Amino acid sequence: MKAESSRGEWSSKIGFILAAAGSAIGLGSIWRFPYITGQSGGAVFVLVYLFLVFTIGISLMMAEIVIGKKGRLNAVGSFRRLGGKHWGLVGWIGVIAAFVILSYYGVIGGWTMAYVLKSFTGLISTSGSGEVAKIFEAFISDGKQMLFYQGLFMAATVIVVFRGVSGGIERLCTFCMPALFILMILLIGRALTLPGAMEGVVFFLKPDFSKLSGEVVLSAMGQAFFSLSLGIGAMVIYGSYLPDKTDIPKASLQICFLTFMISLMAGLIIFPSLFAFGMEPGAGAGLTFITLPVVFAKMPGGVLWAASFFVLFFFAALTSSVSLLEVVVSYMIDSLGWDRKKATILLGVLISVVGIPSALSQGAVTINVFGVSFLDAADFFASNLLMPAGGFLTAVFIGWVAYSAGFDGITGGGAVPFRHKKLWMFILRFIAPVCILVIFIAGLKW
Numbered sequence: 001m002k003a004e005s006s007r008g009e010w011s012s013k014i015g016f017i018l019a020a021a022g023s024a025i026g027l028g029s030i031w032r033f034p035y036i037t038g039q040s041g042g043a044v045f046v047l048v049y050l051f052l053v054f055t056i057g058i059s060l061m062m063a064e065i066v067i068g069k070k071g072r073l074n075a076v077g078s079f080r081r082l083g084g085k086h087w088g089l090v091g092w093i094g095v096i097a098a099f100v101i102l103s104y105y106g107v108i109g110g111w112t113m114a115y116v117l118k119s120f121t122g123l124i125s126t127s128g129s130g131e132v133a134k135i136f137e138a139f140i141s142d143g144k145q146m147l148f149y150q151g152l153f154m155a156a157t158v159i160v161v162f163r164g165v166s167g168g169i170e171r172l173c174t175f176c177m178p179a180l181f182i183l184m185i186l187l188i189g190r191a192l193t194l195p196g197a198m199e200g201v202v203f204f205l206k207p208d209f210s211k212l213s214g215e216v217v218l219s220a221m222g223q224a225f226f227s228l229s230l231g232i233g234a235m236v237i238y239g240s241y242l243p244d245k246t247d248i249p250k251a252s253l254q255i256c257f258l259t260f261m262i263s264l265m266a267g268l269i270i271f272p273s274l275f276a277f278g279m280e281p282g283a284g285a286g287l288t289f290i291t292l293p294v295v296f297a298k299m300p301g302g303v304l305w306a307a308s309f310f311v312l313f314f315f316a317a318l319t320s321s322v323s324l325l326e327v328v329v330s331y332m333i334d335s336l337g338w339d340r341k342k343a344t345i346l347l348g349v350l351i352s353v354v355g356i357p358s359a360l361s362q363g364a365v366t367i368n369v370f371g372v373s374f375l376d377a378a379d380f381f382a383s384n385l386l387m388p389a390g391g392f393l394t395a396v397f398i399g400w401v402a403y404s405a406g407f408d409g410i411t412g413g414g415a416v417p418f419r420h421k422k423l424w425m426f427i428l429r430f431i432a433p434v435c436i437l438v439i440f441i442a443g444l445k446w
């Protein structure tokens, strides 16, 4: 075990919030949220997601950050230090989930990089939505391009993680997040003024409760975990670099709010445009990539808007993939005493190799598992099963086992006031475990 002083620490409070929000905001909000919303009936899904983010999501985020702050180690080590050896299992679920998620995250991350280049090569001038969809199809069924861009994205992730937490990650977030925010607001303006846009707003924001089902709720839970980076120990790690006197509830609220906002904004760009162009909301994993180029084409200087957007989208994905790799790498550093460089490169390569079937499963080769593509299956397994399982155990851990460490950590030993301790504990003890179990049972139709 390494001495605490050899671990990095955030250079400022805002550095932590940016990095944690950077981990949260990524493909989850801009790629996954719109397409799962489209497949899950629209506004009803959004409503359940909203509810889960601000009840279970925020409570678990606080729990994870506290575990890191008190444990001062990676997820496995922090759980062990606070709860004894067998609790390390929770951290392990996280390490496995991070491994699986990153394997396909790299594939979609690669799409964002490819689209930066494609912005300049005809994607934007072909304004017909059918054309754009064809370009996308051709792209994802080209195995060579898939592997090339996946490798490129993974290489970028490795380089940032290589340089350590505060050095690489903090700096990356400081510029990109505000820029992304501003650009997305402009895009909302464009999307909402397209003829026929209102129908999309209705689909996205006016709930049709007849579409509510166990499956929809399970997907919303998976999306809440995925988008907030919960249940896999990512926030444990970021918390482990926190100075003692941090207002964790406030930071968590800010992170949840920002993530929800970006998701909402992504939806307000994609659904109005989709309906305006007569496209299908249930189109699946390509939704963002098929819709946005058509919107850009309707803007003066569209090529530049598109390229800037995809650059920022890429950075948003990168600040998330970095935290996924960090989950796995920091375990190897803390527990097995590996050197950071060795761990980063080795794991980066290994995860990329494991991601190859996902990369090829989008059309290059038919690789189906349980009737869905390999990528979708890996995503379902990690987001809807592993992450909520990790979250369930985290809630039980702080709610029933290590609650005094939880109280002490959340108030910085009494230095930070927190008025809602009882509510927080109630959610962790009862609401979160029960809801997660019920949603599992209803969603999987046991």
Ligand code: PHE
Pocket (backbone or CB within 6 Å): 023, 024, 025, 026, 027, 028, 029, 101, 225, 226, 227, 228, 229, 230, 232, 234, 317, 320, 321, 323, 324
């Ligand atoms: N929250 C990230 C996103 O939305 C994905 C992620 C999940 C990152 C878990 C870290 C841990 O893109």
